[in-house]
Structure formats: C-alpha cells, structure tokens
Amino acid sequence: MTEFDFIQQYLHRQQQDNELVLGIGDDAAIVRPRSGYDLHFSTDMLVGGTHFFTDVAPEDLAHKVLAVNFSDMAAMGATPRWALLSVALPELKQDWLTAFCDALFALARRFGVTLIGGDTTKGNWVFNVTIIGETPRQHALRRDAAQLGDDIWVTGLLGLAAAALDVYLHKTSLPAAVFAQCEAKRLRPEPRVALGKELLSLAHAAQDISDGLAQDINHILKASNVGATINVDLIPSLPDLRLSDAFLPAQLYHWLLAGGDDYELVFTAAPSQREAIMAAANRATTSVTKIGTITAGRELQLINHAGNVIQLQHQGFDHFG
Template sequence: MKEFDFIRQYLYHQKNDNNILLGIGDDAAIIRPKPNHDLCFSSDMLINNRHFFANVAPSDLAHKVLAVNISDMAAMGATPRWVLLSVALPELEETWLTAFCDHFFALAKQFDITLIGGDTTKGDFAFNVTIIGELPEGKALRRDAAQTGDDIWVSGKVGLAAAALNHHWGKVALPPKIFDTCEQSRLRPTPRVALGQAILPFAHAAQDISDGLAQDLGHILKASEVGADIFADSLPTLPALYDVLEKTLVYDYTLAGGDDYELVFTAPEACRNDILNAAQISHTPVTHIGKITQSGHLNIFDANGEPIQLNSLGFDHFG
C-alpha cells in the first residue's frame, strides 16, 4: 500500500460539520469557530518504547493516542471538536492499520470529533495528535486560577497505570487479577470530558494528571502562586494495591506515578454539593484530597498527619 492510498482508504472520514469549511485533501484545513467561543489547542506525541511497548495491540494504541489528547480538552472544560493526526510507521500493513483506524475513529465518534488533517511518513512508530476544542468565551479552567481556601479534588482512581508499568518492568509482581485491572487503566484511560464541562461554572483551576499528581498539581500551584496541603491516604486508588504492595510504593504510584489522565481541580468549599452533583451528572467519581493554602509549596501528609517526602514528584522526559 502507498501513502496516499492509506490516506484515502483509512483517514478520509468526513461527516457533516458546518464549522469545517475545508477538511482533508488540501494543504490546510479551514474551520470557522462558533461566535462567542474560544478555541483551545493542544498536542501530544507518543513514541515507541517511550510511551508504549512495541507489542501493544493497535486498538489499545489508537485509544491512548487519542484519549490523552481528549483529556487535555477535559482539563480546560472544553468540548473536543477536531484533530490532526501525524504518524510515522515502518510499513503500511493493512491488518494493523484496520485495527488502529477502526478504534481511533470509534473513539472519535464517541466524542463527536472529526479528523481534519495531519501527516504520514515512514519511521519507527511515532504518533502526534493536535486537538482543537471550543468553549464559551472566557470560561476556560486554567492553571492560574486556584484560590486560597479552595478544595482540591481528583477524579476516578490514580496509581493504577504506574503499578502496571512497574509490573512490566519487573519491579513488583502483581497478582493476575490486580494486574489486569491496572493494565486496563494504563491502556484505556477515560477522558473526563463530561466532568470538565459539568464543573465549568464553579471550579477555579484544573489540570489533567499525565506526569504524576504531585507534579501536575504543582503546575497549578506555581501558576496560581499558592500552596497546597493534600493527604496521601485520601487519594482514590485500587484498594487491593494496599494488600499486595508496601504503603510507600502505593504512595509513590498515586502521587508521582503518572499516566492516569484523571483531573485534579480546585473549587470553593461552598461548592462541594455542586461538585458532587457534577460528578453524579457526569457519571464520574470524585474525591476531596486537600486544600489550597498560602504556603507557596506542596505539603503531603499521611493518615497520622506526618509529612511525606517523595523521591520524585513525577515523570520527566529528560530526567
């Protein structure tokens, strides 16, 4: 199969979208945003043997390639609308391409996202998605908007992907049932778009958790010039991990493991019922884990109120 046959056969998916003036097939796509809306742009790159294992199933890879980008839109409270996909593949193998593209477009359809362009080249499995979302003008959830006294919340469960990765690396040995649960979380993260939109009217700041909760919360603290107190035993995770791992390891995975793609966000204490209602409406569990303070730094405490020191706050590509 040749490059342009691949594009026509697998990537040329058009649907009715009045905002798309020109889609795939020209030098650039043209979109016209809705009046009184802001556009959000984000881009993520996933590379073989860095972000995924070489033997990953194409359907799992397709899910993660798109889901991690959708998660960025969720953290802004935005509606994901359009994506550009650039890929480097060693060969155009039709069985692999069919599995990858079928799942990519199934997930895109689930969130009503349209592919509007990208690029293809020969290389060792690299994927870059640029995603564009929209939201009402001036309403984005930003890192620089946390306020002293805000509650800190986390969606879903954290630490499962890190546990699965450490099992792969031979650093821990998880029982099969626990590993399967953690591995599913690692391979198929759930973008929290509905939650991001539901909390948009009253949340202050938000961030998706890609590199570790402590590190990503730290981005909010730095941008907002505030501090935080959080409680490690309050972090939502798979309870069975405490049965099979040392507590310090569970702390490491939940606080600094990364690859969770959950949301950490802040909101006024007076909005607790609103947050819980938003969680119910969006079918997304949320957990209150701490408070925004004036300290200017992150304090982490265990169940006895003792401070916890981490060797690392999270993942660093060049660390």
C-alpha cells in the same frame, strides 16, 4: 500501499460537522469557528519505547493517542472538536492499520471529534496529535486560578497505570484480576471531558494528571502563587493496591503521586461548591474525591491520616529524565 492510498482509505472518512468547511485532502482543512466560543489548542507526541510499547495492540494505541489529547481538553473544561494526526511507522501493515484506524475513528465519533488533518511518513513509531476544542467565550479551567482555601479534588482512581507498568517491567507483581484493572487503565484511559464541561462553572483551577499528581499539581500552585496540603491517605485508588501488605508505602506513594499516566483531573473549587460538584460528578458518571486544601504556603505538603509529613523520592515523570 502508498501514503496516498493510506490517507484515502482510512483517514478520508466523512463525519458530521457543522463547522467543517473542508476536510482532509487539501493543503489544509478549513473550519468556520462558532461565534461566542474560544478555541483551545494542545499537542502531544507519543514515541514508541517511551510512551508506549511497540507491541501494543493497535486498538489500544489508537485509543491512547487520542485519549491523552482529549484529557488536555477536559482539563481546560473544553469540548474537543477537531484533531490532526501525524504518524511515523516503520511499515504500513494493512491489518494493523485497519484495527488502528477503526479504533481511532470509533473514539473520535464517541466524543464528536472530526479528524481534519493527517500526515504519514516512514519512521520509527511516533504519533503526534494536535487537538482543538472549544469553550464558551471567557470560560476556561486555567492553572492560574486556584484560590486560598479551595478544596482540592481528583477524579477517578490514581496509581493504576503506574502499578500496571511496574508489573510489565517485572518490578512488582499483582493478582491477575487486579492487574487486569490496572492494565485497562494504563491502556485505555477515559478522558474526563463530560466532567470538565460541568466544572467550567464550578471549579477554579484544573490540570490533567499525566506526569503524576505531585508534579502536576505543582503547576497549579506555581501558576496561582499558592500552596497545598494533600492527605495521601485520601487519594482514591484500588482497594487491592491500598490495602495490600505486599507493597511498601514508598511504592504505593510512588504509584499514587508520581507514577504518571493517570489522565485524571486534579481541580480546585471553593468549599461552597461541594454539593454542586458531587451532583456534577454524578451527571458525568465520574467519581470525584476531595484530597486536600489550597494553602498560603506556596509549597506542596503531603501528609497522611496520622498527620505525618510524607517525602517523595521522585516528583514525577520527566520526559528527558
């Protein structure tokens, strides 16, 4: 099978898209943007061995490749609309590709995203997605908008993906049922797009948690010239991780704060918005938890219920670490 057969067979699928003038198959795709909307652009490269294991199921890989990009849109409050995918693979295996593309298009369809560009080449397991989303003009959840006294919230449960990875790497063990929950989170993160859109009118700053909460919230603090206090005992996770005697606090804190791969949102909002945020979370069927407060200190302070200060050994995932 040649590159062109591949593109024809799998990527050239018709999708309903009112703004799409010309889809895949020319030197470029053409989009006619809606007036009154801003466009959001983000790109992510996933490399085999670093961001995923190359024996991953094609369905899981397809999900992750798109979902991590949708998560960037969610963090802006943007609705993902179009994606471009580049793939380097050592060989083109018919069955593998069918499973990969079916899962990719299923997720794209679920989020109303059209694939408008693709490049395939021989190489060693690299996937790159560029995602384009939209928000109503001048609305966006930016990192530089946190305000003194804001509540700090996170979505979903943190630390599951990192715990699953540690099991995979034989650094720890978990009961099978707990591991299954963690592994599902690691392999199939659910982008918080619906909540992101709701937060456009409610939150100040937002960011997705892909490299670990401690590192990622620091981007907000730096951009907004503020500090934060977070109570680590409030960070939502699986009770089986939280309450187990099997783990040292340092291990648990690593998962919750620095493990990475959570693809949840951390956002800040005025305390006056608490009820509205809970209602929005309900509409988006996404759990949210208040874990701290924006302070004047310009630093991130981690405390526990007892009021003790927590020190992290590593802040988060460094892509060249």
